[in-house]
Structure formats: structure tokens, C-alpha cells
Amino acid sequence: MQDTKTRDYIKEVLKNMPEDWVNLTTHRLDIYNEKLAKVQFLEQFETLYINETTETSALKVLPTAYDYIRLGHPLSSVLEWGIAKEQSLDAEFVISFQSKTVPILSILRTNLLEGKNTQINYKGTLPADFNADIIKSVYGYTFELNKVENASAVAPFDGTSIYVSEDDTIGDFNINASVDFHISLYGHLGSILIVNGEKNASYISDIQHVRRRETVSMTPSNALVALKAFANASTLNSTAPDVTAHKDNVSTLLKDITNTSITPLVASSGLSIQYAIMMGLVNEAQDKHPNKPIKFIVPPNCYGGTNDQARRVAACLDNVEVVDLPVDGENDMVSSIDKVLTTIASQDAVPYIIAEIPTNPRVEVPDLQNLKAVLSKQRQTPNGDTAIDPVFILDQTFCPNVHFLGEEDILATVRTISYASGSKFPSGGKCTAGYCVANNKAKALMPNIALHLSLCDNEATAQQYEILAAQLPSMLQRIKDAYVNTREFVTFIKETLPEAKLNFVSEDLANEGFTPSVFSLDLPTKGSTEEEREAYKRELNLKLINLMITEIPNESKFCVSYGQLKGCYWTIPATSTQGTTKEGDKDYIVRASLSPNLDLEKHKEVFTKFVNSIA
Template identity: 65%
Template sequence: MENSKTLQYIQDLIQNLPTGWLNITTHRLDIYNEELAKTEFLDQLEGLYQKNVVTAEALNGLPTAYDYIRLGHPLSCVLEWGIAKLNDIPAKNVIAFSSQTMPIMAILRTNAMENKNTQIYFNGELPDSFDPDLIQKIYGYPFELIQVDSLSSIKPSELNSTVFITNSEKIGCFDLNHPNAPHIDFFISLHCGNYTGDLGSVLLVNGEKNERYISNIQHVRRRETIAMTPANSLTALQLLVNTPYEISNTDDKRENKIKVQNLINLITGTTTKSLVASSGLSIQYAILMGLIHDAKEKHQGKAIKIIVPPNCYGGTNDQARRVAACTENVSIVDLPVDGGNDMVKSIDQVLTKIASEDAIPYIIAEIPTNPRVEVPNLNQLKAVLSQERKTTGGQIAIDPVFILDQTFCPNVHFLGEGEALSAIRTISFASGSKFPSGGKCTAGYCVGNKNTVNLMDKIELHLHLCDNEATELQYAILAEQLPSMTQRIIDAYKNTREFVNYIHSTLPDAKINFVSEELAAQGFTPSVFSLDLPTRGNTDEEREMYKRALNLKLINLMITEIPEESKFCVSYGQLKGCYWTIPATSTQGTTKEGDKDYIVRASLSANMDLEKHKKVFLDFVNSI
């Protein structure tokens, strides 16, 4: 009876689906509590379910499940909740992935950190991308792989962590009543084939004793891959309740992939192969693991140093540190780059020290930086990256690979023939939820210069291994949005420059972080700026608390007075409106407290009512 009620509720929910659940990549921070990500949404959904309320208005009023859909979103949460109810287990124990490999990798990573062995039983086919030798050799994850006919063939083990992988035409169908089921720690159901296209996978954490794994598995999904996408989660829900769904067309994906790769080359001024992943962090993960693979082959036993700004985007910072934490011979070196620090000088100092140690340097940096929107002197940057350095033994040191996050300015040519970074081993990447898709999907991409062709082959290998390539719909969205990206960047910059000038004239005591007119003339035309509001008080603590309150006052005024355009959100490069955030409490969520920026960051689009935003800002100034 309960199962029938659940299936009917999900069927009604599909009919009354709020539009935003399917077509936006970022959600509102003003109705989001990060500490209660997913649970607050599901608690209130459960309340609606118990009352059998499933109107679009009620569903739209639910709190934000996650701030970014790559972490999870309403539809992935509903799918997990529905599968959990049908299997009579807690919703937190069900985790849906876009990737078919990464749920396995998430378990293996946790067990490797605890020096625990993993037995992987599988019935049918493993994911095409799964490469046991590569996973053990490069990632260092030990496991035993055993093919079985059914659950009955599995031998219980108290010493090992046990995983059972199946290919299933049914979504969320786990045989938890089987006599051997209690001996399985994790069930993974793979969903692919003509009946569904390639939806991803669903992982079920079995039993209370394994619930300690949940946060670690969620963190892998948060940093190294993405949740099952909204479109695929909807298809999965439709399969769950037996309603019609669309079958994918692989020919369309092939055509869109070629189109997107050509567009990336055109936009970045490159001729080498580009790679497209399910998100910016998915492509960054492939970059790091591909480079580590290359280093282990060519420089066996040498230390690998990932050089990363401590205050950069939290996902980048956190992921790099996570890779270092679980990979032999890999460590993190901090790189101060803005807020009074000079990127070029910092790189010079760091590379000189790493050269003396005969280590391998991989530098991750944003240009412009986030959130201070600073651009280094490119000639000086070129010189410091090109400089030949020596080890303490007098040998020529290994030259760096520069991993450039140019999400803020994806149209700037760094890599092509004769450009600033054309002669240095450089790989550029961008988050696709920003300008590339205009906020319509999360797919990110990377491209290298001619000196990185071999490295890109390794990166592609790890992108495939992790099953983190962009989905068919993501390719379609990028193919549609990339042609207009360059013009959208120009138009959004014009609005931003005008708004920045207006703020400067109406509130001259505020410190504005934005590119100069000279940098803009060189092609650096971001549409984001940060605002350090004037403060007051007798002590540093009083002044800081006053400023933080003022930050929220400004944002709340904007989103209250212009709700149709202004959002308390973390996106950038959106197709319309204006987004506001405080980096310290959003994009720098996992950054060390001392490195966080409690300032306002705003991102403007080409399509917005600029005059109305000026008026509301003037009201704010008059109120203080």
C-alpha cells in the first residue's frame, strides 16, 4: 500500500514539476542552509507527501536542496527519496551519480584512506570506463574483483568491505530481502543501454554500520564528479513510475561533441583537442590525475607539488588538497596571489624552492583571480614560468605545468601561437555553468597548447576512467550557447563597468575590486566585481561585524526590491539578471577561515534592468 502511494505521489510530482528544478544550475542562498543540505528539502517534501500535497506552488516553496546542481538538486533528491521509501531505508543512504565509475571510486578512496581492502562483486558487465589496473596503479586503491552469477554466489567477509554491482533495467531495484543482502555493504546499480540512454548510477549504503561512509561518498560526488543530472533524474523517475520517457540519440551527441570542440578551439584560439566534462571540477580532477599519471611514468619516485592559491574557489582548493591527501608523493604548496600579494613574485619564489628539491610543479591559478578580480603582468608571468631553474645538485629542474582557470574571462587567448602562455606547458579550463552555457548546465572544458598534447592524452584517459565526460544534453546546451558567448561577455562587461562607475560615484569610500580600463583594453572584460563596503566601529571586531551586516543588508535589499532579476546566488555568466554572494560563505565554503573574503561579489549579465539596480543601490547608500 505504501509503495503504491509513493509511486503515485512521484507520478503527480512529475506532472507538477517546477520549471526551475529542470533548467537552472544554481539555486537561492537565501533559502539554503548548507549544514542541512538535502535533509531540510527532504524533511519538508516528506511533510507534503504525508498530507498528499503535490501542487507546483507547494513544490516551488521547498527550500534549496543544494546551492549547485552538480552537488545535488531537487530531482536527484526526489529520486533518492523515492528509491529509499520503496526499499524502506533512510533517504541519506541512497546517492545518485551521473558517473558509473565514481561511486565505486568513492568507496575505494575511503577504504584506501583506512587501509581496508575492498571486494567488488559484479553481475553482468562492469562500466566500459572501469580500468582496474589504472585505478590500482595511479590512484593507489587496493581491491579484489570477482564476477558472480547472482547474490547467492557471494561469500560473506567480516574483514573486507563488500560491494555488489549490477546492471539493471529497473531503477532503484535492490534485492535487500535476499539472505546474502546483509553481507553486502554497498549496492551499486548501473543504468545504461537503449532503454535509458546513459543515466548514471545509484549507490545504496546498506546498514547502519556503513552509514559512516555517507559523508565521504557525498564529498566525492561534491568534488570529483556530479550528481545524476536533472534531466537524467527526471528520466529515472519516469522509469520508476512507468511513464513515457525519451530515448537518447547517440548521433546527436556525436555531432554536438564535434561542434563544441570546434567552438572551444575558435573561442580560445587553439588548434589542439579539447575535452568536455560533466562540470568544471570534473575536468579539473581529470587534469590533476592525468598529470600525476604522467609524472609517475616519467619521473618515478619524485615528489609532486600542487601549487594552489589558499583563497581561490573552494572547490578547486578542496579538491587539490583531497587529491594530495590520498595520493603517494603528492603535496600542496600555498600560492598567495591577490589581496596585496603579487602572483608573479609568489610563483617565482615557489618554483625556485621546488626546483631546489627536484620536485614536479603543477600550478593552479585563476586569471582574473577570484574574488579580487586581479590580473598579473602577463609578460612577467611568461618570464617567470619560462625561467630555467636548477636543482641543488646542479641539474635542470622539471619545468612547471600551468593549469589556468579562466572561468571569469574564457574568451581571452592565452594559448595560441604567439600568445602569452603559448611556449609554457599550459592547460586552460573553464566552468561550464558560467559563460559557456549561460547557467543552463554544469559541463566544463579544458584545452592545452601545443606543448601539452601528450598530457592531454593522459587527461582524456582519466576523464574516461572516471566516466565524467559531458552528457548528451550538456553537449547540446553548449553547442547552442557557445556561439553567442563572446558577444555576451562583451555586453555583460559594459553593464558591469557602468554599474561599478556608478557605485564609485555614489559611495566613494567603498573599495571596488575590478579590472582597470587598461586591462579591459587588453581583452580582460569580466562581468564580476567585489565590493568592500565602508565600515565603522571602535575595534577591528566591531568594524568587521558592522561590515558583514552591511553586506547582507545590501544583498537582501537587492533581492527583495528586484526579485525578478537579483538573486542571492553564486553563479556568473548567466543569461539574465544579477547575482550576489559573499565568497566567504559560498564559493569559499571549504577554504581556511583566515583566507576567506567577507566581501560582496556581484555578477551582472547582458540582459538586466541596470537603471533599477542603480536606483536600489542609491537607496542602500542613503540608508547608511
């Protein structure tokens, strides 16, 4: 029997929900506890449910649910909660995805690492992009396929049993005791996975981590469609919206912005496109250099998602290894690359370099002529053969306006793939979609990247394409305006607190086109021991951020974001963007990012107040 109380409550919630539940793609760190995220949100949401409270004001102050939107958000959490209520499950046993294939891959990944057998039972057909041969040969996953009439036809299996079906109603599950994981596919809306039984509860955190690193949850707009259908017990419209015009427009805009001619690829998030790049290059190496080791060269203190994902790929494949690339502070990216590539040549391995320019969070730019030279340098293997030339995978999120890949640009002669997180400047924070482009030298790599983007069903959604088409035309001007604000604020801080160490691009680099709107601030400290000095500085970091967000609540946010349309964002990389980075490589400094639209004089005034308080 349907739980009409739950569905009726959800109807009222949808009438009164805050706009941010659909529109916000970033999370506020001041109401976000990563370890308690969904638990905290749903515990308080459950209290509202019990008290039959649906006022907007009550919904608005709920803690951040997961981390918009890769791992989840309010609407996906409410969708999972509602389905769980009907199935008499804890909400964590229901997991939504924008992708239709990644939920299957997430289970296969855990079973690969644990050495367990998997049977994929499916009704009708599997997702069109589910390529069993490639999943086995490139990802290393093992499984058997078994077509069945329905879930009841799934027989007991010595291992893990998955049931997959395409459905047109939300939450209408018939769980068979022989099925460990029930996955319902909902066309362009995505999919919902149910973990069946306590015996499979150990998979939940692994599945959620795949959703966080290799894909995204069902997006807010699609989760809203699913929730409305669920609440009204109505049939879904399976017709996907026509994305052709917006997709063509985005492609044209990105080619112009990046000075490239090859069709870009656009994914559901920055990490989604990064995963397609990594798996596409693994496939490329297997095809072109069979049996040779593959090395992903990654800065140990770069964005935590990049670091974590690279190590997750390596954990699944015996011939893939992550190699550290020190790039910041006392370490120079160019000399580090030279050393690492020389070592990899001596191993006759395949080198793939992932690096951010400018670096994060120290905002450093290497000497580009020297970078080109070291990437172009021919090296020899021990037997005298020419070593495999590297592919440079460039994260341009901080400066997506700089031209690296055109025929006259600095990296034209180096195989280079450039990518960016669309939740930053490309969309102004309105969606998470990420993209990648290639120079002509790397053109041959794009088909494999496109293949794995499709296989993971991680292409940008129709709404994401629409947002990018609307936001990209103003991006270059927004970058210029935000840089002007940032330069002025950095100059003011230098004058007001000269003892602080500021990390920002030089005027010369800015004249070359590197105009980020992010800087990092190493505040002055005191104490008789290193421990005391570090503790004092960390306390000071929070004091500054809390003052900013308290005094300017409408503009200053404690948030990891960058490239938004308005306001100023503050974070501490070590406790946010570097969440999964090794402790010794974390940066306990303040990182700030400014938009083109903010009250700069007010920010200066509050910063002066902070300086006076520590004098």
C-alpha cells in the same frame, strides 16, 4: 511488494513540478542552508507527501536541495527518496551519480584512508572505463575483483563488499546482508548506490563529498527519465542518444573561442574536468618522473572547490603535496610563483600550478609578460640538473574569451592547460559542463587527461553538449555586453560611495581583452576595535544584498553564479564559493556579477537607497 502510493505520488509531482527542477543549475542562497540542504528539502517534501499535496505552488517554495547539481537537486533527491521508501531506508542511504565508476571510487577512497580491504563483486561486466590497473597505480586504491552470478552469491568478506550490476529497472534491488554497498548501473543515465546497514552509515558523508568535488549527481534531465521509469515500473531504454554532431560542433566552437587547435575535453562540470586534469598530471608525473614528489601549487583563497579538491588528491597519495600560492592584495602572483618554483626546484619535484586569471574574488590580473618570464625561467636542482618545467593550469572561468594558448599568444611557450566552468558564460547557466584546452606545448598531456576523464565516466552528457552547442556561439557577445553593464555599475558605485574599495579590472586591462562582468566590493566600516569593524562590515554586506534581492526580486538574486543570460547575482565569497577555504584566507566582502540583460538603472536606484540608509 511495490509501494504504489509512493510511485503514484511521484507521478503527480512530475506532472506539476516547477520548470526550475529540470532547468536550473544554480542555487539560491536565500533558501539554501548548506548544512540542512537535502534534509530540509526532503523533510518538507515528506510533509507534502503525507498531505498528498502536489500543487506547483507548493513544490516551488521547497528549500534548495543540495547545491545544483554537483551534490544533488530536487529530482535526484526525489529519486533517492522514492527508492529509499521502497527499501525502508532513510533517503541519505541512497545516492545517485551521473558517473558509473565514481561511486566505486568513492568507497575505495574512504577505505584507502582507513586502511580497510575492499572486494568488488560484479555481475556481467564492470563499467568499460573501469581500469583496475590504473586505479591501483595512480589513485593508490587497493581492492580485489570477484565475478558473481547475482547479489545472493556474494559471500561474507573481511572488509568492505561492493556489488555492481547493470540493470534496466529503477529501484529493483535485492540487498544481500553480505553486501555493504549495492551499485546499480543504468547506462547513459548514470548509477544509484545503496548503503546497506547502519554499520556503513559513516561512509555517507564521504561518498557525498566525492560526488560534490569529483563528479556530479545524476543530472536533472536523466533523473527525470529515471523517475518516470521508477514511477511507472517500466523498463529503461538503454540506447544512448547520438552526441556526435553536437560534440563536433562544441569542439569546433571551443577551438575558435580559445584560439587553439587541439581537440578540447568536455566534462560534466568544472570540477569534473579539474579532477581529470589533476589525475592525468599525476599519471604523467609517475610515467615521466617516477618517484619524484609532485607539488600542486594553489592559491589559498581561490574557489573553495579547487582548493578542497587539490587537498583531497594530496590526502590520498604520499608523494603529492599542496603548496600555497598567495596571489591577491599585497601578494603578487608573479613573485609568488618565482619563489615557489625556486623552492620546488631545490626539492627536484614536479610543479603543477593552478591559478585563476583574473583572480577570485579580487579580480586581479598579473603582469602577463612577467608571468611568462617566471614560468619560462630555467632553474637548477641541487645536483645541477635542469629542474622540471611547470605546467600552468589556468582557470579562465571569469574571462574565457582571452587568448592565452595560440601560437602567437602570451603563454604559447609555456606548458599550459586552460579550463572553464561551463555553468558560467559557456552555457549561460543552463548546464554545468566544463571544458579544458591545451596549447601545442602541452599537447602531450592531453591523452592522460582524457584517460582519467573517461575512467571517472565524467564526460559531458548528450544534453550538456546540446546546450553548449546552442549557447557557445553567442558567448563572446554576451561577455562584451555584460562587461559594459558592469563597468557602468562600478563607475556609478565609485561616484556614489567613494569610501568603498572596489576590485575590478582597469580600463587598460579591459583594452587588452580582460572584460569580466564580476567585481568585489569592500564596504566602508566603523567601530572602535577590529572586531567591531569586521562585524559591522559583515552586517552591511548582508544589508546590501538583502535590499537588492528584495527590491528587484525578478533580477537580483542571492546566488554564487556568474555569466547568466539575465539578472544580477550577489554573494559573499567567504560563505559561498570559499566554503572549504581556511578561515584566515576567506574574503568577507560582497561579490557581484552582472549579465548582459538587466535593468541597470533600477540597480543604481536601489544602490543609492542603500547608500542613503547608511549615511
